[in-house]
Amino acid sequence: MRMRTIEISVGGFMLAGVLALLVLALKVSGLSLDSSNKTYTVSAMFDNTGALKPRAKVVMAGVIIGRVTNIELDRHTYMAKVEMEINSKIDNLPLDSTASIVTAGLLGEKYVGVSIGGEVDYIKNGGRFEDTQSAVILEELIGKFLLGSVNKDDQ
Amino acid sequence: MSEASENFIEIRGLSFSRGNRAIFDNIDLTIPRGKVVGIMGPSGTGKTTLLRLIGRQLRADAGSIYVDGQNLDDLSREELFKARRKMGMLFQSGALFTDLSVFENVAFPIRIHTKLPEAMIRDIVFMKLEAVGLRGAWSLMPAELSGGMNRRVALARAIALDPAMVMYDEPFVGQDPIAMGVLVKLIRMLNESLGITSVVVSHDLHETASISDYLYLIADAGIIGQGAPDDLMNSTEPRVKQFMNGLSDGPVPFHYPAEDYRSALLGQEN
Amino acid sequence: MTGLSERLAQLGRFGLEHVQSIGRSGVFLFLAIFSRAGFSNRFSLLTHQLYSIGVLSLLIVIMSGLFIGMVLALQGYNILIRYGSEGAVGQMVALSLLREMGPVVTGLLFAGRAGSALTAEIGLMKTTEQLSSLEMIGVDPLKRIIAPRFWAGVIAMPLLAAIFSLVGILGAAMVGIDWLGIYEGSFWSSMQSSVRLVNDIGNGMIKSLVFGFVVTWISVYQGYDAVPTSEGVSRATTRTVVYSSMAILGLDFILTAVMFGDL
Numbered sequence: 088m089r090m091r092t093i094e095i096s097v098g099g100f101m102l103a104g105v106l107a108l109l110v111l112a113l114k115v116s117g118l119s120l121d122s123s124n125k126t127y128t129v130s131a132m133f134d135n136t137g138a139l140k141p142r143a144k145v146v147m148a149g150v151i152i153g154r155v156t157n158i159e160l161d162r163h164t165y166m167a168k169v170e171m172e173i174n175s176k177i178d179n180l181p182l183d184s185t186a187s188i189v190t191a192g193l194l195g196e197k198y199v200g201v202s203i204g205g206e207v208d209y210i211k212n213g214g215r216f217e218d219t220q221s222a223v224i225l226e227e228l229i230g231k232f233l234l235g236s237v238n239k240d241d242q
Numbered sequence: 243m244s245e246a247s248e249n250f251i252e253i254r255g256l257s258f259s260r261g262n263r264a265i266f267d268n269i270d271l272t273i274p275r276g277k278v279v280g281i282m283g284p285s286g287t288g289k290t291t292l293l294r295l296i297g298r299q300l301r302a303d304a305g306s307i308y309v310d311g312q313n314l315d316d317l318s319r320e321e322l323f324k325a326r327r328k329m330g331m332l333f334q335s336g337a338l339f340t341d342l343s344v345f346e347n348v349a350f351p352i353r354i355h356t357k358l359p360e361a362m363i364r365d366i367v368f369m370k371l372e373a374v375g376l377r378g379a380w381s382l383m384p385a386e387l388s389g390g391m392n393r394r395v396a397l398a399r400a401i402a403l404d405p406a407m408v409m410y411d412e413p414f415v416g417q418d419p420i421a422m423g424v425l426v427k428l429i430r431m432l433n434e435s436l437g438i439t440s441v442v443v444s445h446d447l448h449e450t451a452s453i454s455d456y457l458y459l460i461a462d463a464g465i466i467g468q469g470a471p472d473d474l475m476n477s478t479e480p481r482v483k484q485f486m487n488g489l490s491d492g493p494v495p496f497h498y499p500a501e502d503y504r505s506a507l508l509g510q511e512n
Numbered sequence: 513m514t515g516l517s518e519r520l521a522q523l524g525r526f527g528l529e530h531v532q533s534i535g536r537s538g539v540f541l542f543l544a545i546f547s548r549a550g551f552s553n554r555f556s557l558l559t560h561q562l563y564s565i566g567v568l569s570l571l572i573v574i575m576s577g578l579f580i581g582m583v584l585a586l587q588g589y590n591i592l593i594r595y596g597s598e599g600a601v602g603q604m605v606a607l608s609l610l611r612e613m614g615p616v617v618t619g620l621l622f623a624g625r626a627g628s629a630l631t632a633e634i635g636l637m638k639t640t641e642q643l644s645s646l647e648m649i650g651v652d653p654l655k656r657i658i659a660p661r662f663w664a665g666v667i668a669m670p671l672l673a674a675i676f677s678l679v680g681i682l683g684a685a686m687v688g689i690d691w692l693g694i695y696e697g698s699f700w701s702s703m704q705s706s707v708r709l710v711n712d713i714g715n716g717m718i719k720s721l722v723f724g725f726v727v728t729w730i731s732v733y734q735g736y737d738a739v740p741t742s743e744g745v746s747r748a749t750t751r752t753v754v755y756s757s758m759a760i761l762g763l764d765f766i767l768t769a770v771m772f773g774d775l
Contacts, residue, residue, distance in 0.1 A: 090556065097562045100570060104671025107678040111713050115606050115681060117704025142705055151701070191599060191698065196705055297648050319543075323650045331648040337641035351649045399649075 117142070126153065126172035127212035131186040131199075136167045137222025139188055139197045145171050146189075147201040152177045155199060171199060181206040187220035197222060250275045250407055250439045251296060256305035258288075258295060265291050267463040268305070273407075278433050278440040280454030280471075282447065284485065287460050289443040290334070293409045296441075297329060298322055310406065327355060330400030330408040330438075334415060336392040338384040344371070344395050345380040351402045370398040374428060390421030397428065407439040408432065414446040422449060429453055447486065451475070459485060537733040544658040544732070557660040565626045565661070566668030572625055573618055573672045574679050580613060581605060581680030585687040589694070599698030605684040606703045610716040611772065614677035616764050619723035622669055623756035627731035630661055631752040634735025635745035643736075658732050665731070669724025670717050677716065715771045722763060727756045 133139075136158060145153035153173035161168045173180070183204030190197055201216075210216070251273040258266045265288035273279045281289055294300045296307060298314045307314050310328055317325055338347050348367045352358060358366075371377040374394040384392060393413065400408055410429060414422050430453045433440050444450040451457065451471040459467035459474065459482055467474055467482035475486055500506070588601045634657060637643050646653045681703075688694040707713065731752045738748035 093563045094559055096567045097559050100562065100567045100668075101671065103570075104674050107671070107674040108713075108717070111610070111674060111678055111681075112709055114700070115610070115678075115703055116707040116709045116713055117701075140705075142708070144701065144705055191597075191702075196600070196603070196702055198705070294644070299644055299647055319652070323647075323652055326648055327650040329648060331645065333641040333645055335641050337645035339642055339645075340640070351651075354649065354651055396645075 125175040127175055127178070128156070128170055129153075129173055129180075129210055129212075129214055129216065130168055130170045131216035131219050132161065132164065132166045132168055133186075133188060133219050133221045134166060135188075135221040135224060136169060137188055137190075137197060137224055139169065139199070139222065143196065144198040145173060145186075145201060146198055147177070147203070152201070169199065178209060180210045182208045182210055182214075183218055184210065184216060185218040185220060186216035188222035190223070248275055249273060250310060251441075252308040253296075254306050254308075256295065256307065257303045258291065258300070259303060264463045266295075266302075269460075269463075269465050271458060271465065273439060273441055274456070275406075275439055276433075276437050277455040278429065278442060278453050280450040280457045281441065281443045281460060282445060282450055282457060282485070283460035285445060287462075289445075289460060290411050292460070293331065293411055293441070293443055296409065297326060297331060327351075327403055328406045330403070330405035332393065332397050332400050332408065332410045332413055334412045336384075336389075336396040338392060338396055338399070340384050342384075343380070344376070344382050344384070344387070347384065347395060348399045348402050351399065355403060366402065367398075370402055371395075373401070373432070374398045375424070388421075390417050390424065393417070393421075393425065394428070397425075397432075401432065401436075401438070404436070405438065407441065409441045409443070411443050412445075413442065414444055414449050422446075426453055447488065461485070533737075537729070537737070540654070540658075540733055540736065541662075541729055544654045544662055557656070558664055561660045561664030562668060565630070565664045566672065569622060569625045569668070569672055570675070572621055573676050576617060576621055577614075577676035577679035578683040580617060581609065581683030582687045584608060584613075584680070585684035585692070589688060589692050598692070598694050600702050601684070601688050601692075601694055602681075602699035602703035603706045605688075606681055606707050607712060609677045609680045609684075610707065610712045612764070612768070613680065614673045614716055615719035615723055616760060618669070618673040618676045618720060619727060619760040620757055622665075622672060622724070623727045623731070623753055623760065626665065626668070627727050627752050627756050628749045630665070630728070630731040631735040631738070631749045632745060634658070634661075634732060635738035635740075635748050638736065638738060639740040639742070639745060653736075658736060661732055662728050665728025666721070666724045669727070670720045673720035673723075674717065711771075715767075718771075719764065719767050722767065723760050726759045726763065730755050730759065 139155060139158060141155050141158060143155040144151045145155065153171050155169055155171045157170040159168050160166075169186075180201065181204040183206045185202045185204065187200050187202070188197055189200040204218070249272045251271075253269065253271040256266050256269050256271070257264070271292075281292060283289055291300065295302055296309065298307070298317075309325060312325060314322065314325070338344075339350065342350065345367055348370055349363050352363050352366055368377055368380070371380055374397050376391060376394055376398065379387065379391065379395070384395070387395065397408075413425050413429065417425065426449050429440055429442065432438050433453075442450055442454060451474075454471055457468065457471050457474050458465055461481060467477055467479055469477075474482060477483060477486065584605045585601055588604045589598055592598045592600055592604070634643075637653075637657065643653045643657065646656060685699060689696045689699055734748040734752045734755070735745075738744045
């Protein structure tokens with residue numbers, strides 16, 4: 088009888104541990120087990136990604152519609168090529184939509200924001216955002232600002 | 243080895259030391275099959291150590307120990323554990339497993355080493371408990387037993403697998419006279435009825451002498467006397483005489499070795 | 513001159529003694545792990561140990577995880593709100609719990625709760641001659657007593673660490689979202705976009721596995737090697753806690769340098 092309660096509680100403990108790991112993997116790292124959730128791949132070229140990371144969100148109108156899967160430097164154009172997966176349900180992004188790299192808050196995460204264009208044709212799997220806006224680099228901005236004011240003083 | 247058949251244990255040229263202190267220096271000792279052998283000596287002469295050497299829980303520095311014709315040094319770890327099944331040992335503290343009941347304690351070696359059905363294990367356990375007179379206490383936990391009962395349960399456990407030899411480590415220490423009498427009777431009875439070779443390590447002179455067929459006296463890292471109890475009683479060897487008669491001072495000094503008493507007291511002035 | 517050489521000799525002896533004890537504990541571990549158990553009931557032995565090592569440590573682990581998660585959320589909020597990035601609290605809490613606090617704090621609690629109990633239990637078994645008596649019954653105490661305890665510790669520790677981290681994150685969510693009013697979406701999404709399965713959760717689990725291994729090893733060895741007196745057992749128990757804590761903190765630095773050093 089006592090052995091039984093011990094076995095049950097040990098079983099409960101092991102289950103709780105494995106379950107905790109599972110929840111950590113799913114809820115905390117955002118791993119998706121739901122592979123039926125189909126996506127299509129779109130890329131975009133940026134002058135500067137400003138430390139955008141793989142797995143960053145792709146957001147339209149404040150709603151997450153996809154994730155960044157890969158970032159690499161294009162050898163010929165010296166631009167960053169960002170690949171992302173977009174939810175298949177959102178298959179009506181106009182060809183001239185703009186992808187821009189945005190920061191949540193001053194120090195927050197970087198993500199890709201998509202603003203809608205006006206074309207009738209849509210971006211297909213393997214297509215790319217022609218219109219992009221690079222990340223705003225705080226240091227450059229401050230530098231420009233300082234330089235501008237110095238130049239003003241000279242005049 | 244013809245000797246092996248008549249001597250259960252043969253110790254040849256055994257030396258053992260702890261740190262710089264020699265516990266045994268080149269001793270020879272035999273324990274004949276089916277006899278009760280007492281090993282006596284003042285406290286701290288390494289009597290318990292001798293049992294541990296025989297059980298190979300300690301490794302000797304030199305010399306060899308044959309148990310039932312087998313040299314313990316030749317055995318692998320696995321074989322050693324097998325060889326130990328021939329020996330039962332009653333520890334000074336009893337050493338019952340405190341998380342098991344009396345019944346389970348006695349059943350433990352049987353469960354480990356045999357695949358007997360539960361009903362048979364039950365019968366054996368009750369037989370062994372009956373032998374030590376504690377069948378009625380089978381459901382108690384070790385903490386609920388008195389010291390003497392503790393030791394008797396431990397004895398039942400030691401003989402659970404019908405060993406050829408049982409070693410008793412100070413079985414009489416801290417026992418009231420009745421419990422002591424019970425143990426004396428038990429040891430003798432187990433020896434006579436089951437033919438178990440018995441080694442009794444003790445410094446309780448009269449009890450040990452009364453049940454032993456043969457006695458060894460150990461002191462100063464060696465054997466200072468051996469023989470049948472009566473012979474030793476009449477020995478003229480001064481150290482044997484002192485021990486057998488319980489004199490407070492003699493060749494075995496009352497004082498622990500120390501610097502001169504007088505100079506120690508006057509030490510500051512020097 | 514003789515004083516100096518004597519010092520050197522002393523130092524050498526000291527060093528040799530320690531190397532010897534490390535060697536002994538290594539052999540001890542090897543014998544405990546790699547010997548065939550040969551018990552029909554080894555499963556129930558392991559279950560018992562999982563109970564006393566794992567289940568009985570749950571309460572302290574859950575309580576500590578909860579409070580540490582809540583404190584992290586409060587502290588993180590106070591700092592991050594200055595930059596308007598309070599949404600990153602989730603990310604901060606999750607990363608510090610999964611990478612560091614989870615394995616390290618669970619390891620320290622584990623050493624204090626389970627490790628000391630293991631040492632005391634085995635040390636007392638030695639003191640009351642139960643280990644010797646097992647040997648004389650023909651049972652290898654390394655297999656019967658040490659091995660199940662060792663494996664139970666190695667199995668229980670990562671599970672406890674995972675539970676600790678999860679409870680901590682839930683505690684942080686409770687404080688952050690319900691109390692401090694952080695927007696729930698950004699709390700979880702900032703967490704999800706920065707926590708990586710293999711790099712953060714996986715490495716944290718590896719850390720806790722290593723800590724479980726080392727702490728249990730130290731605990732059972734100290735118990736087995738204890739001087740069989742009441743003072744000896746108490747010393748061994750203290751040593752277990754001290755050595756385990758040092759080992760955890762030292763190893764944590766090394767592991768962190770290897771795992772996250774190039775990030």
